[in-house]
Amino acid sequence: MQTNSQYQHYIPQFILRNFSHRYKPSKRKGNWKHGGSRPKKGMRKGENVLNIVDLTSDQDQLREEPVSRWFGQINMYNDTAAAINSQKNLEEELSKLESRTAAILQKVKKAQEAGEPGIYLNRSERNLLRKFLFIMKYRGLGFYGKYRSGDQYSYTSEDKNLLRSYMSEKGFENPRDVWLHNLHAILDLEMDAEGKWMTKLPEVMFPADAAMFTYHVQSSYTAFCTPKEDDDEFILTDQCYNVFEGPIHEVTSPLTGEDLGSTYLCFHEFGPISSRLIIVLRSFVLPEALEDANQKIREARQTYLDGAAVQFPRPDNVKSILADLPVAKAMNSNMAVVNGKLELAPGKTGKARPSDKFCFRFWPIKRKHVDIINSVFLDNVLHCQSIVFRSAPSFRRTLEAYMTTDSYGFKKVGVGERGTRISRRMCLQRLSTVLKALGSDNAPIWHDEEEANHSSYLQSIDDSWLEIIKKFYGRSMDSSSEFRESHFWGIYSTLGGTKETFLKDLEQSWRLYRLQALVFNVSWGLDGHVGRQARVNVVHFIVQFHPRRVWLYVKHLRWMLSEEYARLQETYIGIAPILAAKSRSLKEPGPEDDIVKSLKAKKPYLPISWPQPSSFNPPESCTVTMLRRSLQPPNEAFRTHMPDLISYFGAALGDHERKDELHAMAMEIGKTWKEEDPTYCTTVVPHCLIFVRANPDIPILFGVDCWEERRKLPPMGHFSLEAPFDVKVAS
Structure with a gap:
């Protein structure tokens, strides 16, 4: 462990020297329009110094500082x-x-x-x-x-x-x-x-x-860029290696004000080398001419971009302001261009080796692109203490371009100020003072919109997931035989599902879950009978939908109540892991799939937990109806109000002490139904009763009925499913 104080740089001196000049005290004190400076105590003639804008002070903002004492901290490491x-x-x-x-x-x-x-x-x-x-x-x-x-x-x-x-x-x-x-x-x-x-x-x-x-x-490739115009230069800030070009949306809890994190999409990152040379890291989601000659690569790239964009309030506006930057991937020694397409070079296997060579071009970029890159740095100086520039005339021009532009979404007061050192308004006011000191007479403009006046946008993770699936689905079905041949798709097809019906079924099943969640959450605050009836009614409503949608609803419900979902929210580091986990969960086999498979085999679903009644005679086709008692106490979190779906569909938990009581109850309820529609009790578990009921008109149906007074539970009755219908759930 070090004991002596030491000044440690976070931007190394070999880069700072590329932005520096030899110190020469000017006789024209403070004449920054001509590159002059104020002499600084302790600086020697000929020493490497930097032109800086000090953003921590309202006075003496433009000055020179030695390379050895800038962009560092005491005992940082x-x-x-x-x-x-x-x-x-x-x-x-x-x-x-x-x-x-x-x-x-x-x-x-x-x-x-x-x-x-x-x-x-x-x-x-x-x-x-x-x-x-x-x-x-x-x-x-x-x-x-x-x-x-x-x-x-x-x-x-x-x-x-x-x-x-x-x-x-x-x-x-x-x-x-x-x-x-x-x-x-x-x-x-x-x-x-x-x-x-x-x-x-x-x-x-x-x-x-x-x-x-x-x-x-x-996730990106390296491009070396240099200004096309001789008098254009890149600037340097504290945070220029830690900023990106791309959309960002900050989310705050409307109830607690808690920071819920940010959704962002990084199109470009930057690594200034000198005032005339910069490394640009360009995201793989943006077009790349040679690679995009391959249709599969082009479509996959677009799919990733579409999937990322739906996480934002206005997905169609998710675009890079540097999309037209004239750069491309470096060519490597394994590849060759043949008829405008990338192919393996003769004698190459494509296996990566340490000796592989990459040819990086120097990309001359227009003034517009230089100004946009510098403006990205300037728009993020709320987190910075200073700006470094090579020459005053070039900096004045690029700062003027930033301060007077009305394009690209820069300079929005009240936006992007979470955790910043100063407010955007104060920062813009200081930059305006600097611009005037540099000799500019142009009037700065900015968007004076307080964050409080912005329309709020808060999209649930699962709503985002649904929108992403919509974007991915069409391309994945056309190109992926693996998905079409999956267990999940086989079960869905058994229920009559097709490529054309899937997205609508998925959307409606998710809305069914949202409806149930809304009713259950609200109803727990109502009087006992009213609340119970509301919960019964919403379940009766849900089971009237087409079996495909109820089957998908069951999968949504199991995921929302799963320990994995709770854990991922507890250890939240962004929505990507949750979205991936939900996609996996949807395709995982579950007991509800066994019921569908039993239908395909023309056998009723009979989970084995108790010997079946000797009089049981399986019908040709069946409807599965489940009766369940609600859990107590009602003030627990919503997820505890519904038992795990494995219990719904026949995990034999074995409540031996109540077996006879529950079986008798099932038989008593069964007597209320018509003789031609006999009910058979197939499983008795602590939280639910599962019945198989003959009904040739309905291939299969999952029904859930809340049960408070065990002896007075009414039968669920019949539901006609001749034509599926849709439901819309208010937010």
Whole structure:
């Protein structure tokens, strides 16, 4: 553990020097229009200094600072706990990474400055760059601030439950130790060509952040961009390695004001190298001309984009403002372009090797794109303390472009201010002062809309899931024989389902669940009889739907009441794991499937828990009707009011003490039904009675009836299903 105070950079000096100039005190004090400066005490002539905009002050905002004392913190990486197993000094390990990366980027920079069209890097060099860019993101002020909490209970990010569990399991004392440990793990990681590192990394660091690293490396490609105009330059901010271009939607609980996390889609991330060279990481969901010549790849890319877009209030508006950026993937030595399509190069197997070469082009980009990239940085300075620029005239022009534009959704006061250092209004006012000091007479404009006036949008995770399925479904059915031949689709087809009926059935079954949940939640606050009758009525209503929809409703219900769903919400780190788990759950076999299969075999569903009555004579076809008693107490969470669906459909729990009583009750209820429609009791379990009832007109039907007064339970009766009908549930 280090004891002496040390200034430790989160943006390395080799990058800062690319934005610096030699210090030369100006006789024209403060004349920034001509690149002049105020002499600073302690700075030497010829020293590397930076032009900065100080966003922490209302005065002296434009000044020069030495490279050695900017973009850093005191004792930022000191190991503070025994939980850090590695004895290596983190600053030394970061220095080694920076040194190796600097050599690569210096080679890239020289090639670009020499006018070369591109540069070759091998796989190891490319992987090192990707690791460096993530480290730049992860060690920046954003994550540093996130993990500064003194203990696990003051850590409030959306992955708090996962982190607390991980800290308890691994013996970490505070979140900062986890952050330092993660940095060690990534720095020590050997990124093999085969990709085995992707399975090893979650074993040696916080799994959620390991997944973030993997996604950062695998979900985008690297492009080197340079301004086409000689007088255009990129700027640098505290957070420029930790911002992205793409939509973001913050969700806050309307009841508690609690931060419920953010939904975002990262189209582009950035890694400035110099004022004339920047790395752009472009998402795989955006078009790529050569790859998109393959129809399957093109459709899969569009499917991913559509699925991501439906999570936002206006999916059709989810577009990248840099979609037309003229970049493409680097060509590698395994591939060749044949007739406009990518194919394996002669003699290549396609197997990734450390020696593989990648040809990265230098992409000249228009002033419009330079300004958009700089504007993305400027629109995120609410989290920053300063801006660095190379030359005053270029910065004045790009700042003016940002402050006077009415496009791209920038500068919305009251939006994106969660957890920021200052308000957007104050930030824009300070930038306006800077713009004027730089000699601009143009009037800044911004969208003066308070967040409170914005229309709220809160979509449930399961509603998002349904919209994503709608987007994926058409393409997956056309291209995936695996889905068409699955157990799930076989059961659905048995009930008469087709490709044309599926989406409507799925939507209606989900609305049935929402209706039941709404009625059950509201009815528990009503007087006993009124509430019970409401719950009975909604169930009677649900079972009148087509068997396909009731079957799907059962699957929705089991998922919503499942322990897995509760656990995923408790350990929430974004909706993706929940959406994937629900999709798996929908396709998993369940007891309700056994009932359908028994119909296909023309046999009634007979779960074995008790010997069947000797008089039992199975009919040719049947309807399954289930009677259930409600659980107590009614003030428990809604999910406890309905027993697990396995109980519904015949898990033999074996209530031997009440077997005879329940069986007699079933027979008594059965007497109220017509002789030509006999009822047979097939299973007796603690929370439900399951009956098989002959009814050739209805192939199969699941019915649930609340039962409060056991001896007075009425029969459910018959329901005509000649034509399925739809229901709409009010939010």
